[in-house]
Amino acid sequence: MRFRKQALRKLESPEQLDEVARLTSMHTWLTTVALLVVVVSLGVWSAFATVPKTVDAPGVLTHAAGAVTLDAARQGQVASVLVAPNQRVGRKQPLYTLVGRNGVTETVTAPWTAHVVSVRISEGEMLLPGSKVAVLERLETPGDPLEAMVYVPVAHAPLLRVGMPVRLSAAVAPVNVFGTLSGTVSAVGSVPETEESLHALLGADRDVTPFLSSGSVVAVTVRLTPDAASPSGLKWSRSAPSFELNAQSAVTATLTVARERPLDWLVKR
Template sequence: MAVVAVLVITGAVWGATGSVRREVPAQGILTHAEGSIYLQSGYDGQITAIFAATGASFQKGAPLFTVQDGDRQYTIRSTTGGRVISMFARAGEVVARGTQLAVIERIEEQSDPLVAMVYLPQASAGLVRSGSLVDLTVRSAPANQFGVLRGRVRSIGQFPETQQQIAEFLGDEQLARRFATQGQPLAVVVELFPGHTTSGFKWSTKDGPPFQIDSRALVSASIHLPPIRPIEWVVS
């Protein structure tokens, strides 16, 4: 009976003064805050030249394609600084006005910071606050070797996003389907903590991975919630 009494008292004290860590899981991707755009042809004709390949970076106004329509040749320029994420067009292809030629990740300045765009199911949205700490497992940098990337919630979308809205922002319909599997999620922007590592970011390990972390890397997020006392479960 004495042992049972000690256990009961210990449990009661822990229930009143202890705390239980809570987290909300979500899926996302590393990108830049401006997202991506679909570059479309403004002309009918044949593509005669392509000036950028997938992965290439360029400034606003840079020529990306030329389109020949009879005796006239048109140059299609980028409306934003950025990088080619996907290239759809091929030299010699005949295109119509409005044809999607490429997906451009918008990067107005090369110093624009990388962020994590995380898609949070609506059922968990009410638990997360701006400033909440976030651990990000980066698919290209296994956590069991390099740890997790550290960050915090910068902002939370006011309204749920449709699959189409996600696709337009990311420039990727397949990813949009993946992030919208549980319905219309809220977009959460996670800023990454800077660190003195090869990647330039703070990790749970001292050095993190010995390579750069690029945009478009998929991440799994664990968003930290305020701890709760066990007794609150009983009361609620």
């Protein structure tokens, strides 16, 4: 009987026009609007925004003419070593003295203006013709600045252009303290590098396997941005270190090879 009475009351006022019908809550409406704004914003961003596509490449700091290993021309005993690593020497500047088999002391000089990368001899050492004496980087002019030589996989070579910006981190200068160096691409190699070509530039004793670990690579020359106020003579993104960077120091370069729209990622799929 209870259900019958309820049915009769329903029939007496079937429309209930005086009651407010609540379709949804205000919280639901706000959530829906917020989601709609997010979706529209993502759509606009994916269609019009661009994201840089970067490539990391290992390299070294060097001078334009590269490193050359200087060999002994005569047999004898080293009497004195007159240069040290990371020193600049002028053409005909004494490098070391040698006492020959006839007892005559000879002074051996630098064949050209150069930066001394390393010295392989010590006083009292016996040298034979062809013995390794030093590794020198030839300087075209005494003030030749350092530049970076980085090795980029050949697949990315067609995307590289002269003038592209480059960021470089140096192994001897932590990024979280000093930041990165800046530079621009000044030349892009036209043929893949080999172990022989790498040794020709970096020196016969340099381990070049890290530069070839990703397969075939091309050499990319990066002109570093100078900063006369910096102790290193180079521009840093944070604070400049109190020391100069040496030739043959390892660096990692980040090159922006393209700018892509996120929408293109979906289209490519």
